[in-house]
Amino acid sequence: GTAWARPCGVAPFVLRTELVRTGNRCVLAIEQWSRVSEAYGVKWSKAVRYTSHLLHTQRLSVTNLSAVAATVAPTDIMTITDPEVAVASRARPLSSPCQSISTQYVWNNLANLSRGTSNVQQLENLALRPILHPRVPSTAGNRRAREHIKTFMTTVGWTVEExxxxxxxxxxxxxxxxxxxxxxxxxxxxxVFACHYDSKLMHSQRFVGATDSAVPCAILMDTALRLVQFFTDAQESTSDLTIQFVFFDGEEAFRSWTDQDSLYGSRHLADKWSRKTDPNFPGRKMDSQLKRTNRFAGSSSCFFVFFNDIQEAFVLLDLIGTPDTFFKRRFTETAPVYNKLQQIESCLRERGLLNPTRYQHNLFSDMTDTVVIQDDHIPFLRRGVPVVHLITWPYPSVWHTSNDNLDSLEMPLIDNLARILRVFMADLPL
Structure with a gap:
């Protein structure tokens, strides 16, 4: 269950409880999520986990739970473990898409990583609305959106460069x-996860580009916020893998799409990275981070990540948010990455951890489409970077019209994709 509490002198926090039966005992796990005011309204601190062994006939009230949680300051970072909790850890069912989840931590916290940390209103108000205005390159609206993204990502603890x-x-x-x-x-x-934050120049109408591509940008920002403590802990690990979000400027053509009038930001960054020395690793060119490699752990590849097979991936999100949003498998080389996203969606749906949506369809379809769509992945694809392209095709009906606005969006569907991506990122070997 869930309860709100406000002990004297501390910020409000939410309690999430889970009762797990083990033999003739019940394990009561209480998770405290503290709400701390920050520049963007709220931030959830790391869960403080308590365990208590109770006879199965014993009951605790919400008042009791609040009293227990009030004994620890809401910003404490700690974990109280118990051997019986480990025994009670749920096994992943055989012949289930949930078998794709590789870490026990993610499996044990599947509900919290997906449904438990979701807040559609905050996704809309903190991440989406502040950039939902015309964002044509070299305009005040573009600069305002860029500053919001930079400030947001800095606030949640990421290193931001322009x-x-x-x-x-x-x-x-x-x-x-x-x-x-x-x-x-x-x-x-x-x-790498990428999207473009600019919007198309439309002389005859006010174009805000909700699906194109304010929503993908908002999803990435919201993911960084929801997983802030998880990502903070990941920085202390010995893994040499991290996550990078790229928000491209100048994806849209000013007039008509040509090789010269389009993809300004991605063309520049791909070219820059192919020639520039990596500042973090002297003596190594950035192009070594862009090209395919068949080498195992220790490779210098930037987009090198472990799944069932060793893969590299540049994940690009675009044209997302309308009720008919869905994706197709586009590149054979990155099929394991796409398949994992697909299996995570099936796992969450199987366990009732996704929102109902208008069409109740899968976002990650079984369809394969080899049509290469012109988008920000192209300059990287040409340099040998394997790509996962998450884009609605055929394009949504609101594409490049004034109707591509907040009213065209289905927020529960957007939240479902955010849940899938959170589980996917949390399951990376960070």
Whole structure:
């Protein structure tokens, strides 16, 4: 169950309880999630886990739970473990998509990582609405969106850099700026998730590009917020893998799509990384982080990550949020990555951890489509970076119209994708 409490002198917090039967005993696990005011409204501190062994006939009230939790300050970071809790850990069912989850931690915390940490209202108000306005490159709206992304990602503890440059457009030489947020820049291998934050120039209408691509940006920001403590702990691990979010500027064409009038930010960053020395690892060029490798652990590849097979992946999100959003498997080389996302969705659906949606369809379909869509992954694909392209195709009906706004979105579906990505990222070997 869930209860709210407000002990004297501390911030409000939420209690989540789970009762697990082990023989003739019950294990009561109480998780305290503290709410701390920050620049963006709230931040959930690390769960404080308590355990109590009770006879199965004994009952505790919400008042009792509040009293127990009040004995520890809400910002304490601790874990109280008990041998019987480990015994009570649930085994993953055989012949289930949940077998794709590789770590016991994620399996034991599946409900919290998905449904438990979701807050659709905060996703909309803290991450989406502040960038849901025209964001044409080299305009005040574009700068406002960029500053929001930078401040948001810095606030949740990521290292943020701005990749600024000028390029020639049909309207002359204009400035662009990519935003690169890295969980831990000290680590040599990186799993990259990307989207574009600019919006298309539309002279005859006010175009805010909700699906294109404010929603993908909001999902990534919300993921960083929801998993803030998990990601903080990951920085203390010995793994050399980290996560990087790239928010591209200048994806849209100013006039008509050509090789020169499109993908300004991704073309620049791919070229820059192919020629620049990695500042974190002197003597190594960034292009060694972009190219495929068949080497095992210790490889210098930036997009090198373990699944059933050793894979590299650049995950690009675009045109997401309408009720008919769904994805297809597009590249054979990254099929294990796509398959894992698909299996996580099936696992969460099987366990009742996804929202009901209008069409009740799977986001990650079984369909394969080899059509290569022009998008920000292309400059990296041309340099040998295996790609996972999460895009709705055929394009949604609101594409490049004034109807691509908040009213066209299905927030429960967006939240479902956010839940899937949270579990996916938490299950990475960070």
């Amino acid at each position: 990749d600024s440059f000028y390029d020639y457009t049909p309207y002359g030489r204009l400035p662009f700026s990519n935003v690169i947020a890295t969980l831990d820049p000290r680590k040599s291998r990186r799993m």
